[in-house]
Every structure is written in structure tokens, then in C-alpha cells.
Amino acid sequence: MxxxxxxxxxxxxxxxxxxxxxxxxxxxxxxxxxxxxxxxxxxxxxxxxxxxxxxxxxxxxxxxxxxxxxxxxxxxxxxxxxxxxxxxxxxxxxxxxxxxxxxxxxxxxxxxxxxxxxxxxxxxxxxxxxxxxxxxxxxxxxxxxxxxxxxxxxxxxxxxxxxxxxxxxxxxxxxxxxxxxxxxxxxxxxxxxxxxxxxxxxxxxxxxxxxxxxxxxxxxxxxxxxxxxxxxxxxxxxxVDRVTEPRSPSIDVDLVLDLGNSRSCGLLIEADSEHLGTDITKAVKLQLRDLSRAEQVYADPFPSRFEFARAQFGRDHLSIRSGRSEAFGWPTVVRVGVEAARLAARRSGTEGSSGLSSPKRYLWDDDPRRDSWRFNVGGDEFGHSDYATGVMFTTLVNDSGEALHRISPDVLQHEPDRGFPAIRALYSRRNLTSFALAEIFVQAIAMMNAPMHRLRRPANANLPRRLRRIIMTMPTAMPVAEREILKKQAEAACDLANLSLGLARVEHDDDGHPQLLHDVQGQGGKGGPEVILQWDEATATQAVYLYTQIALNHSGDARSFFQSVRHPENQHDPVARERFRLATIDIGGGTTDLVVTSIGADGTGANVTLTPEQEFREGFNLAGDDALLRVVREHVIDPIRRRLREIGMGERADYALNQLLGADRGGITAVELVRRQQFAAQIASPIALGLLQDYEAYDPLLPAATTVRPFAEFFTPDSMPSADLLAYFNGELAKQGARDFKLQDMGFEVAPADIDRTVRSVFQEMLQALGEIVARYRCDLLLLSGRTSRLPAVRALIEESAALPAHRVLPLHLFRVGQWYPFRDFRATVGDPKTTAAVGAMICLLGNGQLQNFNFRSNELRPRSTARYFGKLDQSNRLHKADEFYDDLDLDNLDYELPEKPFEFRGPMPLGFRQLPVDRWPASRLYAIEYRTPADADSLNPLTPLKVTLERAGKKTTDKRTGEVYMDNPNLRIKRVEDREGRPVAKDRMRLRLQTLSQQQGYWLDTGILLGS
Structure with missing residues (x-):
């Protein structure tokens, strides 16, 4: 607990x-x-x-x-x-x-x-x-x-x-x-x-x-x-008196957040009003209060899941009778993390859609839902629950989930309905990112102003805390379009959190444009928090390693450290020996990233400035959740299938399991959809995670015997699957003939060698490709980070690729960081590699002049596009030479225009990109192109192949605050469409939309589809 x-x-x-x-x-x-x-x-x-x-x-x-x-x-x-x-x-x-x-x-x-x-x-x-x-x-x-x-x-x-x-x-x-x-x-x-x-x-x-x-x-x-x-x-x-003038200024606090596809974690860094430098050991872990079990507080990495749920502090209908209608009104509408996972497990299946496994997976989807989002009532009510509206937060957004104050008056002139507060809760999955982030920001504001936090800093115990900056990490090869969407969602979430807490207000200027005015505890003149989205997860991980080795272990003498660990072949290279080349492979839940960085040291002795330069970056949407799904299929569902066959079901076992855990079919009910999702989240995933945790101790030189773990051993008392879910699963199988089957009576084999083969089958091809890059760049050292990097097969595959000698491959969960690390384990090692991205982003932020023995010019690290070759993807997300539509793209150049080069469209197809000019290199999905409506498909299909030309959708814009020039819209759009005879076709009859998931309906953790795809 x-x-x-x-x-x-x-x-x-x-x-x-x-x-x-x-x-x-x-x-x-x-x-x-x-x-x-x-x-x-x-x-x-x-x-x-x-x-x-x-x-x-x-x-x-x-x-x-x-x-x-x-x-x-x-x-x-x-x-x-x-x-x-x-x-x-x-x-x-x-x-x-x-x-x-x-x-x-x-x-x-x-x-x-x-x-x-x-x-x-x-x-x-x-x-x-x-x-x-x-x-x-x-x-x-x-x-x-x-x-x-x-x-x-x-x-x-x-x-x-x-x-x-x-x-x-x-x-x-x-x-x-x-x-x-x-x-x-x-x-x-x-x-x-x-x-x-x-x-x-x-x-x-x-x-x-x-x-x-x-x-x-x-x-x-x-x-x-x-x-x-x-x-x-x-x-x-x-x-505290914040009414009488003059008021003492607020204390600035920075929030560092690593929002992951599977898990997230954060840190709070409080500025010292008396000193310019920062004591990094005083950074504190972000805590989330469980609002439905108030005694519980979570400070370690938490699930990225969210659920719509009202936060209630008792009986609001009676509190109103006191004469106070808004007492204890928690402003946001979603719960995040462990609380959300528990609420999802208690769903009855009749209340409607109430949450997602992670909002970050759906940044591409801006379509409003066809049916409304509903409050999760934890199975306490039968039938549909209320629409997810009716709290302060939902009065600030429209039915699509857009922040009302961020919608331009020009847009509202053409679409006035977008200016009304939410009524039907048809929020797009993209905008739910701002909902989840706003809850995290509200919890952060509450935590940093909490008595426990302030009283541990006696000099400033009576001063309010103000959120100054929000620093978020991102996957290394995150598409530019999704990166911009994530930043806008974070900015909207920040505004909405402050508005709902009464820390900001909206006023309109003379031409009707809304302006957000921040008034923190009655203090005018201070703007709202700045959202910084600059450092990727792999680069941030490198900062943890470099800070520990240079600032602490070598007292700031970077050259001494570089010399001690430099690759022998680089020692004699006059160019390579001037810099230190560090590679990182970060394997998270949703993405795997590689970054190769060379670091130079300017200065002498321990008085140096470190200048990083990224030489290569790449990322793929293949990671820990894919290994988890494979383990679910081969080590959880397959044993169930074998057991069903043993008790006499024979081939009917396949049919029964496909009915329960396979893709949607005609006539499937809402209860069946929810039970399928709950089976994936409450039963299959925890068992698979338990098997993988046992496998983490696997040593192929000292193979362990196969053991059997009873069903109940995979769960804690709080995470035990509900009796209703088990009764449903057993009952449905009984209808198909498995009358004596009880899932809770089963045991599951822990066979490390078999699990090793399963994990290898997922990662082998990708890690061999990344190992080839590490070898070609002749890196001095390779760091392995991310929770999935703890799996023995990951390190073994890297070593087998001969990218570097085994002693130059460092899994970060074994790295001894010391007592400064906020998430250290009892051995003062990293322990959970998930935490390195958030801590590293903190170092990147503070390394620009606020840390002793570590001057790190992280501001020179800029995210770059990895899209070089663009075209149609096949079923395996491969981009073949024959399907390339554009090559040698340079999307980082703001003056670059796509060539006037139409491609043929014969029907709906996925579009994506890769970085290297070889067919075998994995590609990433980015867009889907399709007809606008079924009627357009009927009328245009006889005219195919259509010839489609794309263009960049944005224009160069200057940031008023920083003066930085950027592209205001990084997307591509349809420029022109012609039929096969060269006749023009109205381009609005076609649709090019972002879609980075292959399944439009959603991720397997959200749909529960475990078989058949």
C-alpha cells in the first residue's frame, strides 16, 4: 500500500x-x-x-x-x-x-x-x-x-x-x-x-x-x-495573509514530466530565492493523491491510464444545503495512474466508454467520438452513467475537448458551435491528452503548496509556490507533427489547470481575441508556466550518466573521464579523440529510440563546458508493450487453450477463445467489449508482467528449472481480478463446453528459456539494425535504458550484434548513481530505468549554469526530423523502394518545399517514412489517406488511379516571446488531385489525416483484442 x-x-x-x-x-x-x-x-x-x-x-x-x-x-x-x-x-x-x-x-x-x-x-x-x-x-x-x-x-x-x-x-x-x-x-x-x-x-x-x-x-x-x-x-x-499589500513574491517551481505510453513519472524542482545555483538533491518526486482512496499517495512511476471520474469529498448534495454550493470542488474530470487503473477494473460494462490506457498514443486522432464519454462509477450503477461533464474543467472546453479560450474568433465565425461548453462529451482522443495532463498539473500545484512540502523548507514555509516551467520529454524520433500537437496539448492543459483553480482568467481584447491573464495569489505581472519540449528521452538518459561520471566521480574533469573510457580505436584517431561518442538505446513501453551523441569539452582541467552534438537519432514504434502482447499470446493464452483441450474441448477451444478475445464481430455487445478489455488489463497483462519479471533474473549460463506459479500469485490483494470478471470468463467458456474449467485454479509455467525465445523474436531484427548503427559510428559506450532494457534478451541481442564489446554495453538499471538520484533504490543504483528520462531532463534544464562541476549546453540539442523517405507502407510497416513517393526530404529546413511529384491513389492506404535509403530499414507510420465519404469513394473509384500531390501545410512564424522562427503547422496536406485522365478533382473529396497506430479503433490495451491480428 x-x-x-x-x-x-x-x-x-x-x-x-x-x-x-x-x-x-x-x-x-x-x-x-x-x-x-x-x-x-x-x-x-x-x-x-x-x-x-x-x-x-x-x-x-x-x-x-x-x-x-x-x-x-x-x-x-x-x-x-x-x-x-x-x-x-x-x-x-x-x-x-x-x-x-x-x-x-x-x-x-x-x-x-x-x-x-x-x-x-x-x-x-x-x-x-x-x-x-x-x-x-x-x-x-x-x-x-x-x-x-x-x-x-x-x-x-x-x-x-x-x-x-x-x-x-x-x-x-x-x-x-x-x-x-x-x-x-x-x-x-x-x-x-x-x-x-x-x-x-x-x-x-x-x-x-x-x-x-x-x-x-x-x-x-x-x-x-x-x-x-x-x-x-x-x-x-x-x-497565510495573501491579502495585505505588499505581498512577498511566490517561490518558482519547475515540473519535469516524462509522459510515457505505458508509465509516467515526474519531478518538482524548487528555485532557491537566495542562491542562483540549484541543489539537485532537493528535487522531489511528483506525488499523485488517490482521490477515491485518500490515504494512498503514489510517488513512483505510475500508469499513464486515465479514467473519467468525479472527485468527491463526501456528500455534495448535503454540502450545498449548508449554503455553500462549490465547497471541495476538485476542478478536473479525469483520474490518472494507479487510481485510474483500479477504477477501470471495477467497470460493469454497461456505463459506456470511460477511459484509455494512455492519451499519448492517440495524438493523431482529432475526430470527435460518435458516442459520449461517460463517468466511471465503479460498477455502482446499472446502465449508462452520466456524461463526463458538469465540473469546472468541462465548462472551459467544447464538446470536442478544445480549450475555448484557444479557439480563434475567425474560426468561431464559421463554426459557432465550437464556442459552447461541453454538453455531450464527444471529446477527441487527441484532446484527452490535455485532460490527463491538467489533472497531473493540478496535483502538482496542490503538492508543492501542501504544508508537508512547504514546512520542509522553513525559510519559505509561508510563501505560495508557483508553477514556472513545465519540462516534458518526448521519444527521440517522434514525428514533428505529433511533437507540435503534444506541446499544444500541454499548453492547453496548463491554461485549463490554472483557469479551473482560479489562478488565471480570460479577458478579450478590442478585436475579440481572448487573452489569458495569470494572477497568482493576487500577484500580477507574472505570466503563466512555460512549456518546454526540447529534450528526448534517450538524450536525457545520457545526461544522467554524464552528470554522475563527470560532476561527481571525476569532480568536473570531463577529459579525464573521456580518456578513461574511450574506445581503443578512437584513442588513436585525431578527430575522434577530441570528443566522446555516447550511444543510447531507450526501450520503453511504446517506442524504441537510438541516439548517438558526441560530446566535446571546452576549457581545462575541471573547469570545462560540455557541448553535445547529436550525430544520429532514430526511433521505432516497437517496444515493451509488443513483447508483453507476445508473452500474453504464447505464455498466457496458449496454456489456457491447452488446458481447454485437455478437458475435452478440442478444436472448439480456439473458437471459444477467439469469441472472447478476438476482433470485433457482428452482434458483439457492450458488456462483451468491456469484459474483453478487462481481461487484457486485469488478467492477461498482470500475468505476463509477472512472467517477465521472473524472467529478468534469467542467466543462460545458469538456466533455471521450469516452475509453475498459481494464478493468485500474480496479483496483490488490491489488484486481484474482480469476481464478476472471472465468473463471466468461466461462464462463457462453460457455455462452449468447458463446464469444469476455472481460470483461478490454473497455474502458469515460468519457463525462462521459452520466454527468452519469445522476447528475442520480437526485438531481434530491430536491435540488430540499431546495433549496426552503433558499430558504424564507433561509439565509445552504449547505454541501455527504459524498463524493457532489463530483459536479458535485450542485452544479449546487442552483444551478439557485435556493436561493441560486452563491457562497453551498460544497462542503466545496474548503474550506481549515488545518493543524489531521486528514484534510487537501496543500492543507490537506478533500479527502474523508466526514471532516467525525467531526471535527465532536469539535468539538461539545470546544466545551463546552475550545477556545480557540470556546465552542459543542452540548449544546443534540438529535435530533428527523421523523415527522409516517404511513401506507402506494406502490411509489415515496410517502405519499399518502389513505393517511395518522396526522397531526400529536409523538413527541418523551413524554406524546403515538397517536390511537385504526384503519386497514384487507388484506395485507402497508410503512409509513412524511414530515415535510411534501404528497404530493410524499419519505417514508421504517420498518415492515412482515404476518400472523404463513402459517396466520394463510389464516384471516384471508377476514375482511379487518382494522382495526388502533397504540400507542407504551415508557414514560417516568429514566436513573440522568444523570437524563434518556426513552422506554425508541421503537417502535410493535399495540394492537388487529378483523375487518371488528368482532370482536376476537388481535393476536399480526399482526406489526409494523421494516424500513427495501424488500428483506427485503438491500441490492444484499450480494445482488449489479443488474438487474430
Whole structure:
């Protein structure tokens, strides 16, 4: 379980106003030595349920009762009712004589009983959430939240003790009803567990019948609040004054994010206001709070999956009755990472589409969905759930997911519907990238302003943090078009995060163009965060290695390091010995990249400047997820098939599995589609990942015996497949004749040698090609990075290619980085190579003058296009010489124009590119060209072959902020179409669109299609 680290808070904790919902974590245990009551006695005679009484406490702990005791509430009763439930917390304003009557609706408490004690031995976790929005105080109205006057006067807020006269709070109708609904849900939960099937919700009369007194629900709540006070773990709170002028400036923070196809990770780097340099050891890992299991916080690389889900901090319909309609409104509409993966596993299959495995895979797809995105309700509701709209974020985007403030007035004149907020939630998969990124940015803003983060920097504990820059990495050979799309999506996400948090606003200039004005904590003059998309993942990985070796191990003497590791053949080459040539092969989940960089050192001794120059870069859409799919097919599904044949199904086993896990067919239902996807995500992928993790220890010189792992061993208690999914899978196979089959009773062979052959079959051809490049460039050293590089077959294939001697091939997960590395393992090694891209991007950022012993001119590293030969791809994504339409492309040259060279179009076809002039070199898919409509296909097909001419779609533009000249649209577009007789055809009857996936419907992790393609 990923629990947040605890800290000892001071007596008064400062909160920064206007930073959204802030969380504080506490831990405690209850035993005989705990100085708190374990039982409370109440006078609560049975009368009507809906009365306005508050049951008085007549006994605390072992005290003698001060009156008639109707019943007692113990700690178990508190846990039973409030475990993992958000409840209002009366953090009231302290006065000289007790507490003021409010604020009543700005704090919530969440209690979690842990399945096993945490590292400090605590049995319970308590999460306090505070809504830091200030509300003006009006004498004649309810006092619901701290006011600007409270911040000016330094007022403190705390939990009142049992002796304080605060029965008025427990008597608030919305508070009593909150307790009643919580009590009712507790009873229904117990009833459901006892009966093992669904039942009708309890009526008020039935709830009242099971109460010991008419207000037991309030009595338990009073006992809960008394327990929290008696444990003496909660500090007082104070809202920092950001109202009174002059205000101290905010502290700048940079976010470094590696958004991957499978996993992502990030870092926060806080600027030191007193020093120009940066202490790299103070970088902290980005944490994501699980909003549906608030005690859990994830700081390690997290899944890139996202799901549409409302973040709720209790019962909003009752909170509104307090008089505050927008309390605890989490602004974004998607959950990301581990939480999203868990929500996806709980889908019932009838609610509609609610998420994707990764938004980055679909940057090419700007088509609105045909059916609406829906909220994931975790299987709690039958039938379609609500449209994914209705939160602050969705009022800022239209139905396609475009940020409204970024749509030009000229566009709105022709398409006015694009200017309306989302109603039907038909968001394109491309724009969902900004949805997922906005959630990450909101979590980052909350984390860097959280008390735990600020109080660890005492000098600036009372200052707000401001997101200054967002640095994102990218695959080395990412197409220029997708690179620009990713940057625009990140910029839109950044704007939307700030708008939804109230940190920015939109105003329109005289000609109607929208302008985004940032006003961070009342500070004008500071613009919004800058998005930097400059360094690729392989290059960033090299920066980690170079920084460790040069700055730390050689105290800045780069030449000494270069001399110690230079290839013997390069020692005697007068040109090569002046520079150090470093290659990196980065194998992630979705892409494999190669970069060859030569590094020069200008200066003497340890006082040098490093100048990198990329000599070669390449990338392919073949990586870890492809190996995972192959292992799923050969080591998960094949054993299931064999087992089905053994129990008498014979060849029907193939048919049954293809029905369940194969491609779409006529009549397939929504439930079947979801169950297929859930099987891939919840069962097949975890088993395959478990097999691959076992295989990571494989040594061909010391082959291990084949073992069998039971089904249950591949899962943790939290990741165990749902009973509904297993029942569905077993039931469908039973219908086909496998009546005695139970998937959960199976075991799966761990045969490292067989898995090695499977992995080799995926990567052999590609790694041999990349090894050839490394050898031709006569590199001094080769780094292997990315999570997939831990597989033994990867290193073995590189060594077998004879690209370099084995001792010059360094898998980074074995590289000892030292104590500075934020994601280091207990051996101070990299451990998880996924993390090197984010950490390396941080070094590239800071290496420009902010790091001791490491002056690295990373700003001279510019992404380059690898598209040199362009044409039609075959089924295997190969571009043959005969199918080349354009050669010697130079898309990095802004003045370059495509040659007037038409190609023949005979029907829909994929278009792509490769870098080298050899047929065997792998190509990358980029576009699809097709008829605009079926009617166009019917009328134009008799006129084929059509002759199509392409052109560059963009024009040179100057960035107003940096002065940099760039191409405003890197795409290609159709310039002209002629029929076979040379007659012109309207070009809008054809469509050229980005499509980097071969399957239009989606990736296998999203469709669940495991067989047949």
C-alpha cells in the first residue's frame, strides 16, 4: 500500500489561500496505552428519527455516568461507520473565550483502518482535507469558510474539545443528514455482505429500527470527533495573509514530466530565492493523491491510464444545503495512474466508454467520438452513467475537448458551435491528452503548496509556490507533427489547470481575441508556466550518466573521464579523440529510440563546458508493450487453450477463445467489449508482467528449472481480478463446453528459456539494425535504458550484434548513481530505468549554469526530423523502394518545399517514412489517406488511379516571446488531385489525416483484442 510519509507538524500549520484542496496525513494506533477514551455513553431515548435533538454524552471512557446512559459507542462502532468515508470536520475559529460559531464547511476528515500497520506501526491513517478558498464574511449569513479578514488578522482554526458548547454544529440539518446517510450506508454494507447478493435500499423506518437510540448516527459522529480531539494529533490551522499589500513574491517551481505510453513519472524542482545555483538533491518526486482512496499517495512511476471520474469529498448534495454550493470542488474530470487503473477494473460494462490506457498514443486522432464519454462509477450503477461533464474543467472546453479560450474568433465565425461548453462529451482522443495532463498539473500545484512540502523548507514555509516551467520529454524520433500537437496539448492543459483553480482568467481584447491573464495569489505581472519540449528521452538518459561520471566521480574533469573510457580505436584517431561518442538505446513501453551523441569539452582541467552534438537519432514504434502482447499470446493464452483441450474441448477451444478475445464481430455487445478489455488489463497483462519479471533474473549460463506459479500469485490483494470478471470468463467458456474449467485454479509455467525465445523474436531484427548503427559510428559506450532494457534478451541481442564489446554495453538499471538520484533504490543504483528520462531532463534544464562541476549546453540539442523517405507502407510497416513517393526530404529546413511529384491513389492506404535509403530499414507510420465519404469513394473509384500531390501545410512564424522562427503547422496536406485522365478533382473529396497506430479503433490495451491480428 502506497502511504504518504508522515511528518510532525508544528502547533499551528499555515495554509496558502487559493491553492485548492489541501491534504494533511496523520497516523495513530489505539490500544490500552492510548490516552483517549475507548467508549462513550449517550442518553438517547427512542423517539422519532427526524427530531432536532443532539444526544448528550454522559460518559467518556471509564468515567462514572453523569446521567442515564441509553447505550455506548466504542472505537469499533466508530471504525465500522466512518472507515473510508469523508465527514465534515468542525475546525472552528478560536476566540479568547472558546470558539466562534464557524466556519462550518471548509474541512473534511477521512479515516482509514489499515489492513496491516504502516512503517511506524500505526493502525489507522487520518486524512484532513481543507478547502483553501476564502469567502467574504457577512454578519447576517452563515459563516462557512475562512474569510480574507481572517487571514489579515492571523486567526487560527482548531478542533473544539468535548467541553466546548458546540452542539449547534451537530444539530445543523445538513450535518445530521450526512451522519444519517453514512449510518444507512453502513447498515446496507453489512446487509450486503451477509446476504451475498443485492437487495433493496433500506427505508428510513428500517434504519430507525436498527438504531439503539433515535440519534445514534449523531452519537457515533460525536464520538468520532471526540476521539480525534483526544488523540491530540491535530494541529491548529492558520490561513497565510495573501491579502495585505505588499505581498512577498511566490517561490518558482519547475515540473519535469516524462509522459510515457505505458508509465509516467515526474519531478518538482524548487528555485532557491537566495542562491542562483540549484541543489539537485532537493528535487522531489511528483506525488499523485488517490482521490477515491485518500490515504494512498503514489510517488513512483505510475500508469499513464486515465479514467473519467468525479472527485468527491463526501456528500455534495448535503454540502450545498449548508449554503455553500462549490465547497471541495476538485476542478478536473479525469483520474490518472494507479487510481485510474483500479477504477477501470471495477467497470460493469454497461456505463459506456470511460477511459484509455494512455492519451499519448492517440495524438493523431482529432475526430470527435460518435458516442459520449461517460463517468466511471465503479460498477455502482446499472446502465449508462452520466456524461463526463458538469465540473469546472468541462465548462472551459467544447464538446470536442478544445480549450475555448484557444479557439480563434475567425474560426468561431464559421463554426459557432465550437464556442459552447461541453454538453455531450464527444471529446477527441487527441484532446484527452490535455485532460490527463491538467489533472497531473493540478496535483502538482496542490503538492508543492501542501504544508508537508512547504514546512520542509522553513525559510519559505509561508510563501505560495508557483508553477514556472513545465519540462516534458518526448521519444527521440517522434514525428514533428505529433511533437507540435503534444506541446499544444500541454499548453492547453496548463491554461485549463490554472483557469479551473482560479489562478488565471480570460479577458478579450478590442478585436475579440481572448487573452489569458495569470494572477497568482493576487500577484500580477507574472505570466503563466512555460512549456518546454526540447529534450528526448534517450538524450536525457545520457545526461544522467554524464552528470554522475563527470560532476561527481571525476569532480568536473570531463577529459579525464573521456580518456578513461574511450574506445581503443578512437584513442588513436585525431578527430575522434577530441570528443566522446555516447550511444543510447531507450526501450520503453511504446517506442524504441537510438541516439548517438558526441560530446566535446571546452576549457581545462575541471573547469570545462560540455557541448553535445547529436550525430544520429532514430526511433521505432516497437517496444515493451509488443513483447508483453507476445508473452500474453504464447505464455498466457496458449496454456489456457491447452488446458481447454485437455478437458475435452478440442478444436472448439480456439473458437471459444477467439469469441472472447478476438476482433470485433457482428452482434458483439457492450458488456462483451468491456469484459474483453478487462481481461487484457486485469488478467492477461498482470500475468505476463509477472512472467517477465521472473524472467529478468534469467542467466543462460545458469538456466533455471521450469516452475509453475498459481494464478493468485500474480496479483496483490488490491489488484486481484474482480469476481464478476472471472465468473463471466468461466461462464462463457462453460457455455462452449468447458463446464469444469476455472481460470483461478490454473497455474502458469515460468519457463525462462521459452520466454527468452519469445522476447528475442520480437526485438531481434530491430536491435540488430540499431546495433549496426552503433558499430558504424564507433561509439565509445552504449547505454541501455527504459524498463524493457532489463530483459536479458535485450542485452544479449546487442552483444551478439557485435556493436561493441560486452563491457562497453551498460544497462542503466545496474548503474550506481549515488545518493543524489531521486528514484534510487537501496543500492543507490537506478533500479527502474523508466526514471532516467525525467531526471535527465532536469539535468539538461539545470546544466545551463546552475550545477556545480557540470556546465552542459543542452540548449544546443534540438529535435530533428527523421523523415527522409516517404511513401506507402506494406502490411509489415515496410517502405519499399518502389513505393517511395518522396526522397531526400529536409523538413527541418523551413524554406524546403515538397517536390511537385504526384503519386497514384487507388484506395485507402497508410503512409509513412524511414530515415535510411534501404528497404530493410524499419519505417514508421504517420498518415492515412482515404476518400472523404463513402459517396466520394463510389464516384471516384471508377476514375482511379487518382494522382495526388502533397504540400507542407504551415508557414514560417516568429514566436513573440522568444523570437524563434518556426513552422506554425508541421503537417502535410493535399495540394492537388487529378483523375487518371488528368482532370482536376476537388481535393476536399480526399482526406489526409494523421494516424500513427495501424488500428483506427485503438491500441490492444484499450480494445482488449489479443488474438487474430
Amino acid at each position: 502506497a502511504l504518504n510519509e508522515l511528518m510532525r507538524f508544528p502547533e499551528v500549520v499555515p495554509l496558502i489561500p487559493g491553492t485548492g484542496v489541501q491534504f494533511l496525513d496523520f497516523g495513530f494506533s489505539i490500544d490500552k496505552h492510548t490516552p483517549a477514551p475507548k467508549e462513550w455513553g449517550y442518553f438517547d431515548p427512542r423517539t422519532t428519527l427526524n427530531n432536532d435533538k443532539v444526544p448528550p454524552c454522559v460518559r467518556r471512557g471509564d468515567e462514572e455516568p453523569r446521567g442515564v446512559e441509553s447505550y455506548a459507542v466504542d472505537v469499533k462502532a466508530i471504525e465500522q461507520m466512518f472507515d473510508r468515508v469523508w465527514m465534515p470536520l468542525p475546525l472552528l475559529r478560536r476566540e479568547a473565550q472558546g470558539f466562534y460559531r464557524g466556519p462550518t464547511n471548509w474541512a473534511r476528515a477521512y479515516l482509514a483502518k489499515l489492513p496491516e500497520p504502516d512503517a511506524d506501526g500505526h493502525q489507522y491513517r487520518l486524512v484532513i482535507a481543507a478547502d483553501t478558498t476564502l469567502l467574504e464574511f457577512v454578519e447576517s449569513e452563515a459563516y462557512l469558510a475562512p474569510s480574507p479578514g481572517d487571514t489579515r488578522n492571523g486567526r487560527k482554526f482548531a478542533l473544539p474539545g468535548p467541553q466546548e458548547p458546540v452542539d449547534w454544529f451537530f444539530a445543523e440539518p445538513w450535518v445530521k443528514d450526512w451522519c444519517l446517510e453514512t449510518f444507512k450506508e453502513m447498515l446496507e454494507r453489512e446487509e450486503r455482505r451477509r446476504r451475498q447478493f443485492s437487495f433493496r435500499p433500506l427505508t428510513e423506518e428500517q434504519v430507525h429500527e436498527q438504531m439503539q437510540g433515535s440519534n445514534e448516527h449523531v452519537a457515533r459522529y460525536r464520538a468520532f470527533i471526540d476521539l480525534l480531539f483526544s488523540l491530540d494529533i491535530l494541529p491548529a490551522f492558520q490561513l
